Amino acid sequence: MRPPVASRPRFLNLFRISYPIGAIASIAHRISGLLLLVSLPALVNGLDYSLQSESNFLTLRTWLASPWATTILAFAAWGLVHHLSAGMRHLLMDAGIGTALLQARRSARAVILLGLLAAVAILLKGLL
Amino acid sequence: MHLQIYRYSPDDGQPPRMQDYRITPDPADRKLLDVLIRIKTIDDSLSFRRSCREGVCGSDALNINGRNGLACLTPIEGLREPVLIRPLPGLPVIRDLVVDMTQFFAHYHEIKPYLINDTALPERERLQTPEQRERLDGLYECILCACCSTFCPSFWWNPSKFIGPAGLLQAYRFIVDSRDTATAERLDYLDDVYKLYRCRTIMNCTEVCPKGLSPSHAIEQIRRALLDRSM
Amino acid sequence: MRLFSGQRAWVLQRVTALILIAGLIWGSALLLFSGPISYAQWKSFFAGGHGATLALLCFAATCLHGWIGVRDVILDYVPQRIPRLALLSLIAVLLLASTIRLGLVIAAQVSR
DSSP: OOOOGGGOOBOOOGGGSOOOHHHHHHHHHHHHHHHHHHHHHHHHHHHHHHHHOHHHHHHHHHHHTSHHHHHHHHHHHHHHHHHHHHHHHHHHHHTTTTOSHHHHHHHHHHHHHHHHHHHHHHHHHHHO | OEEEEEEOOTTSOOOOEEEEEEOOOOTTOOBHHHHHHHHHHHOTTOOOOOSSSSSSSOTTEEEETTEEEEGGGOBSTTOOSSEEEEOOTTSBEEETTEEOOHHHHHHHHHTOOSOOOOSOOOSSOOOOOHHHHHTTTTTTTOOOOOTTGGGOHHHHHOTTTSOHHHHHHHHHHHHSOTTOOOHHHHHHHHOSTTTTTTOOOOOHHHHHOTTOOOHHHHHHHHHHHHHHHHO | OGGGOHHHHHHHHHHHHHHHHHHHHHHHHHHHHHOSOOHHHHHHHHHHSHHHHHHHHHHHHHHHHHHHHHHHHHHHHOOSHHHHHHHHHHHHHHHHHHHHHHHHHHHHHHHO
16 A cells, blocks of 8 residues: 655755755854854843943953853854854845855855854964 | 665655665766666666756756756766765655655746736737847756755755745746736735745755756845835 | 735845944954953943944844844744744844843943
């Protein structure tokens, strides 16, 4: 007896599909956006804390130089720089600039590199 | 040549699996379709669609080593082995490499892929200048192979509501046709959070189009047209 | 939800993006050219008026931009209507709360 049409399988194993560079830039844009979004309440917390008293302000500044904070900031830097540059790439493509395949691949690569460079820069600055 | 091909039969109650094939191609075999047809001589239970064998019918669209393409246009030289052949992603599998294209064609039909012009019929034909005709270049050549739509993540997540790159490319083909008078209605129809605006400009579509078309560009143009008329 | 129809959401996301790009350039320039900041400078920036207003504006734009972005993510990965509505409402409330909190923090500086 033939199984019902509704039970037909679909091939959608994401680990078996290859991703062009644009797709990598795109999913990283999404991940970095989510990362930035969840960090917003923490940002407001930090601001509130830092404004309450001078000792708070200095404690926060010291903490920001610590290795823990440096690691967190490196992720945040990656998130911000990648999301910002990928976003600008989108805005340029909306305006018709760089929409051809080869140009789009090149700009995707540049965006990915910028984000990684920002993270490395923060790590070096913090740990050296 | 070593290949691993996705097998599924609705009759044996087994889940899909990958089957190993080793075959020696003939010197005259140049494209993957030639090899698939040769495999039929050792295992004729393998099912796949094919017709023109020259890249114009779109029947043999497959996922080859993770990337969508036409088997008849994929050279076997330089192909990484084992060659992993799977059906187009996201669509229901009828058998082996044959997928149910109903959803894909439904989206094509919903954008009204025909000229709408109720003005008086001309004596011979509705004329177009060469410049007007040129605007159809890069749009009319679509062979509806579904390589683009089935490689689009947005289409994977919302296959019934997002029209997909192929449908949107064809929608644009008619929007930009000077002989069509339903431009406003066509744009109205697309102005929807699902039909058009699921597109995130990932550009997977343009990456895999075997005819070298750019659905992502067509979609940008539709967004531009919608923006222009709302300003 | 006609309020955030396809085109409207898309345009708003682009507009807030432009505001944020401008804000980030301005903020980065301020930080780069001021050198190490003292507590007094930090406080006076948020008590000022212009700086604080722009910062709050940018934060509000960030929340709107972020909500529209996360809505796209939810529309992709959360197919059921009720979890969708719940998530979108929850996130909207959290973002609004954050913005109000920031406003209150700044207002406390201004009134001092």
